[in-house]
Amino acid sequence: MRRGRALLTATRDSLPSHVGNKLRCTTCHLDEGRRETGTWVGVFARYPQYRPRSGVVETLEYRVNDCFRRSMNGTALDPAGPDMRDIVAYFAFLSRGVTVSPPAGASARLQKWATFTADTAAGARVFAVSCAKCHGALGEGTAGAAPLWGPESYNVGAGMTRVRTAAEFISRNMPFDAPGTLTDSQAFHVAAYVNAHPRPDYRGKENDWPNGDPPPDVAYPTRSHH
């Protein structure tokens, strides 16, 4: 369990051949996975779970590897190996006492963002005032925070490239030193601005949502949806 937590917080140093950017798992799963957005508390009780992006019932190991391949722009771990075993042990530890139950429904939570229309010029102004000092004027990252776009960031297939997902994360957690101080429209526009920049590609992304049910803010066309 302690080793699993160490892998999640020092991911690149611990598993260099599986990480293709400057992020670590806890860059988005804040407070070692205890923060509400993207929480790992209870995650052990929410899997296996059907997920529309893959169209299959995913194990927790599959879901972990999805974040390795997409959010970390890296490669999957052996699902039966010791690194995965220790990561899952940490999730089980964070989930003790949680009843096995279906997921709470991320899409319902994100629905509030449906009424906003992206304005990347307004987002650029928010970025300069509230984000650049930590994430760099070009989103390239600094010693204090990870890159938000470019070759060392999350790839196109990552959940964070969805503007609603990013807006939800940013509105609850950023600026890191003053979370909750952005208005909803500021959070939405800056999310659109961040995600309008180039980042690594994700091969095979067109095969996502094989049953033709992508959410409206997916950043790329999929084969099953016309």
Ligand code: HEC
């Ligand atoms: C760029 C941001 C980002 C990074 C880095 C990242 N993730 Fe995620 N992760 C997400 C998002 C967004 C979700 C979806 C959250 C939701 O549905 O509420 C997610 C979901 C998950 C889930 C499923 C949670 C659930 O309740 O269904 C697991 C497990 C997970 N990530 C593990 C990892 C691991 C392990 C790493 C490092 C290898 C990692 N993540 C790195 C953004 C990230």
Ligand code: HEC
């Ligand atoms: C005081 C410094 C600071 C400020 C200001 C700040 N952030 Fe962050 N941000 C962080 C830190 C620290 C993390 C987590 C990094 C880690 O632990 O690896 C983070 C993580 C993120 C992430 C997760 C994905 C990634 O690539 O890092 C996003 C997205 C993000 N910030 C967006 C923003 C936006 C948008 C703003 C402006 C509204 C902002 N941040 C302002 C420090 C800051």
